[in-house]
Amino acid sequence: MMRVPFELTExxxxxxxxxxxxxxxxxxxxxxxxxxxxxxxCASREVVSRxxxxxxxxxxxxxxxxxxIFDCDGTIYHPSGLIQGAEDMLTWIVQSGYQxxxxxxxxxESHTSLHRKLTTPGVFECRPDGKAFxxxxxxxxxxxxxDFITSGHIPAHSKLLVLAPVTSTWKKMVSQRVxxxxxxxxxxLNMDVETAKEWAQHAKKRLDWENLAIExxxxxxxxxxxxxxxxxxxxxxxxxxxELLHAMTIxxxxxxxxxxxxxxxxxxxxxxxxxxxxxxPKPGPGMFVQMLKRSxxxxxxxxxxxxxxxxxxxxxxxxxxxxxEAQGHSGxxxxxxxxxxxxxxxxxxxxxxxxxxxxxxxxxxxxxxxDQFPTDIPSFASKSILDLHSNCILDQ
Numbered sequence: 489m490m491r492v493p494f495e496l497t498e499x500x501x502x503x504x505x506x507x508x509x510x511x512x513x514x515x516x517x518x519x520x521x522x523x524x525x526x527x528x529x530c531a532s533r534e535v536v537s538r539x540x541x542x543x544x545x546x547x548x549x550x551x552x553x554x555x556x557i558f559d560c561d562g563t564i565y566h567p568s569g570l571i572q573g574a575e576d577m578l579t580w581i582v583q584s585g586y587q588x589x590x591x592x593x594x595x596x597e598s599h600t601s602l603h604r605k606l607t608t609p610g611v612f613e614c615r616p617d618g619k620a621f622x623x624x625x626x627x628x629x630x631x632x633x634x635d636f637i638t639s640g641h642i643p644a645h646s647k648l649l650v651l652a653p654v655t656s657t658w659k660k661m662v663s664q665r666v667x668x669x670x671x672x673x674x675x676x677l678n679m680d681v682e683t684a685k686e687w688a689q690h691a692k693k694r695l696d697w698e699n700l701a702i703e704x705x706x707x708x709x710x711x712x713x714x715x716x717x718x719x720x721x722x723x724x725x726x727x728x729x730x731e732l733l734h735a736m737t738i739x740x741x742x743x744x745x746x747x748x749x750x751x752x753x754x755x756x757x758x759x760x761x762x763x764x765x766x767x768x769p770k771p772g773p774g775m776f777v778q779m780l781k782r783s784x785x786x787x788x789x790x791x792x793x794x795x796x797x798x799x800x801x802x803x804x805x806x807x808x809x810x811x812x813e814a815q816g817h818s819g820x821x822x823x824x825x826x827x828x829x830x831x832x833x834x835x836x837x838x839x840x841x842x843x844x845x846x847x848x849x850x851x852x853x854x855x856x857x858x859d860q861f862p863t864d865i866p867s868f869a870s871k872s873i874l875d876l877h878s879n880c881i882l883d884q
Contacts, residue, residue: 511528512524512525512528514527537865538855538858538869539846539847539855539865539866539867539868539869540867540868540869541868541869541870542846542868542869542870542875542876542879543879544879544880544882545879545882547868549844549867550868552822552823553586553823553824553825553844554586554587554817554818554823554824555586555587555588555809555812555817555823555824555825556581556586556587556588556589556824556825556827557588557589557591557805557808557812557824557825557826557827557843558588558589558590558591558826558827558828558873559590559591559592559593559795559826559827559828559829559830559833559834559851560590560591560592560594560602560626561592561593561594561755561756561829561851562756562828562829562830562848562850562851562852563827563828563829563834563848563850563851563873564590564614564873565612566756566851567756567757568611569610569611569612570611570612570613570614571850571872571873571874572872572873572874573872573873573874573875573876573877573878574614574873575614575615575616576874576877577873577874577876577877577880578614578616578617579616579617579618580877580880580881581616582616582617583617586817587812587815587816587817588625588812589625589626589627589808589811589812590602590606590625590626590627591626591627591628591629591795591804591808592626592627592628592629593628593629593749593750593752593794593795593833594628594629594630594721594749594750595628595629595630595633595652595718595719595720595721595748595749595750595773595794596630596652596653596655596656596719596720596721596723597628597630597656598628598630598631598634598657598661599626599627599628599631600657601628601657602626602627602628603621603623603626606621606626607620607621624811624814625811625815627804627807627808627811629749629750629793629794629795629797629800629804630656630658630719630749631661631807632749632793632794632800632803632804632807633658633717633719633747633748633749633793633794633803634658634661634662634665635793635803635807636747636791636793636799636803637662637717637747638662638665638666638669639803641791642669642673642713642715643710643712643713644669644672644673644712645672645673645674645712646672646673646674646712646713646714646715647673647674647676647687647690647712647713647714647715648673648674648675648676648714648715648716648717649676649677649679649687649715649716649717649735649736649739649744650675650676650677650717650719651677651716651717651718651719651720651728652677652718652719652720653719653720653723656719656720658719659675678727678732679732679735679736679739680731680735681731681734681735681738683735684734684735684736684738684739685738687714687739687744688714688738688739688741688742688744689742690711690712690714691713691714691739691742691743691744692742692743693711694710694711694712694713694714694743695742695743697710697711713744713745714739714742714743714744714745715744715745715746715747716736716739716740716744716745716746716747716780717747717748718747718748718749718773718776718777719749720773721750721755721772721773722752722754722755722770722771722772722773722774722775722776723770724771724776733780736780736783737780737783740780740781740783740784740789741783741784741785743785743789744789745789745790745791746777746780746781746784746789746790746791747790747791747793748773748777748790748791748792748793749773749792749793749794749797750772750773750774750792750794750795750796750797750833751773751774751777751778751792751794751796751797751832751833752772752773752774752830752832752833752852753771753772753774753775753778754769754770754771754772754774754775754852755769755770755771755772756769756770756851756852757769757770777792794833795826795828795833795834795836795837796830796832796833796834796835796836796837796840800837800840801837801840801841804837805826805837805840805841805843806841809821809824812824821841821842821843822844824843824844825838825843825844825845825846825867825868826838826841826843826844826845826846827845827846827848827873827876828845828846828847828848828851829847829848829849829850829851829852829853830851830852830853831847831853831857831858831860831861831864831866832861832864834847835847835861835864835865835866836861836864838866838867839863839864839865844867844868845866845867845868846866846867846868846869846870846876847866847868847869847870848869848870848871848872848873848876849869849870849871849872850871850872850873855869
């Protein structure tokens, strides 16, 4: 309708719409199929712009960047260890007097676990400028989600179905912040259908209260919430049964909130020596998120806390900015850049936050995938963190 001129007479409107139909109907079948609709209204491959290559020598916008926010998986390390050039890039940042933060979209591990991974001798040990990886310079989506659920979003006496690996420390982390609140919550780690039906009544009651007019709502005490909370990275526990999926479907259909750390559909896996040229991805949390979201009547009750998520800007990216400022950065967003390998998390996070972005083609996505993400357009691109570092060195 945005293509229809204003103030047409009824006759002119019919003529215009007939001509538009004929233009879209490429095969003159008198029907418009999905492909014809897409060919006409959706951007062609040439329309989706491609980013400039990271080149501080020639691009003054590159030289403005003094604060770097790095993704981890596919950017700093692979499942087999650090990516070549990662440690050198962080060393260059330190020696240049700049600042950096590492962000991981993991929902199962905290910044403490990530820091331990980077400081333990082995293939993941990272020693920028020859020193142990510093504290206070890494953060995870699990941390961000803890911040979110303890921010007042989940009131006392709420009902939570939490799915997390047995090694997750989410409850300990929450209890350290709001022990009385956690004590009031009704927390389940699994669920059958009969219990889900009972919880659905509570979810429905909360939804009915939220739909009241404001003047009516303030006269009634707010019912507690019902929520499904994911603290996992796609690794399904052995007790994930059809009944559990059925129970979650019931809860979400009746208005339970859905809180999760990331929408990454897949995660990288270790290489198979038999097939050295192939990457065999593992399911990511986003695969299960998308399946379950189909049961919801509205996605307005979804809260994604990691990079690229609808509340990730506040609870993850804003936190990263404060971490840069704590190291001495000015806090000016035009002088910051998010570096990562995914359009739908790293690049989207920068777009949502008004921060420049750089896609590294060393992980999940390459520039060939750009047309699948027409609104997630990076500012720059580079083959890998090794290439990023090489161009920074050339500029000196």
